[in-house]
Amino acid sequence: MPDYQTILQAIQDSPPGQAIASSPWMFPTLETAHVVALSLVVGSIAMLDLRLLGLGWRTHPVDRLARQILPWTWWAFSAAIVTGALMFVSNATLYGVNLAFQLKFALIALAGFNMIYFHKTAFARVAEWGGALPTPPAARIAGAASLVFWASVVAAGRWIGFTL
Numbered sequence: 001m002p003d004y005q006t007i008l009q010a011i012q013d014s015p016p017g018q019a020i021a022s023s024p025w026m027f028p029t030l031e032t033a034h035v036v037a038l039s040l041v042v043g044s045i046a047m048l049d050l051r052l053l054g055l056g057w058r059t060h061p062v063d064r065l066a067r068q069i070l071p072w073t074w075w076a077f078s079a080a081i082v083t084g085a086l087m088f089v090s091n092a093t094l095y096g097v098n099l100a101f102q103l104k105f106a107l108i109a110l111a112g113f114n115m116i117y118f119h120k121t122a123f124a125r126v127a128e129w130g131g132a133l134p135t136p137p138a139a140r141i142a143g144a145a146s147l148v149f150w151a152s153v154v155a156a157g158r159w160i161g162f163t164l
């Protein structure tokens with residue numbers, strides 16, 4: 001079984017890794033697309049979180065707002081994964097051992113667990129409370145936790161460039 005550094009080196013030496021690393025425009029273009037995608041991910045999730053906290057979109061029932069917003073979130077998240085992965089392969093030996101990069105992934109996982117737990121619990125009964133203000137405590141806790149996790153993901157993401 002090759003060690004972690006050998007795997008990272010093989011990823012970086014791959015044709016897409018070499019092509020992006022040697023191109024003057026590919027990486028900046030990917031990073032621009034990554035910033036646009038992550039802005040849509042975090043921005044759309046924040047709209048829902050603010051509704052869960054009763055701070056925004058107060059006249060919109062949570063279930064209807066979620067139905068309108070989440071498809072955008074998932075498309076943007078897919079774009080963030082594709083652009084992020086392509087940037088990663090271009091410099092895998094540095095990113096793979098970068099603490100800010102690893103922290104960002106741990107925070108994305110935490111944000112994901114928080115979302116899954118909310119959808120499996122309070123959101124499963126949203127038909128009962130969707131239009132209510134205030135929302136149930138579980139919804140407000142999920143919304144607040146989500147805002148903190150995603151803001152931390154953005155901070156960790158930004159830190160990568162300063163710690164390479």
Ligand code: HEM
Pocket residue numbers: 031034035038041042077080081082083084085086087088095108153154155156157158159160161
């Ligand atoms: C929705 C989830 C994500 C968010 C919110 C996010 C956030 C960020 C942020 C804020 C930056 C700094 C951009 C800048 O200021 O130029 C960044 C850079 C980066 N992200 Fe993400 N990211 C996400 C997903 C991913 C994924 C899935 C990967 C890899 C598979 C990834 C890989 C990278 C890389 C390699 C950089 C470039 C760091 C650099 O050299 O400056 N990101 N990300």
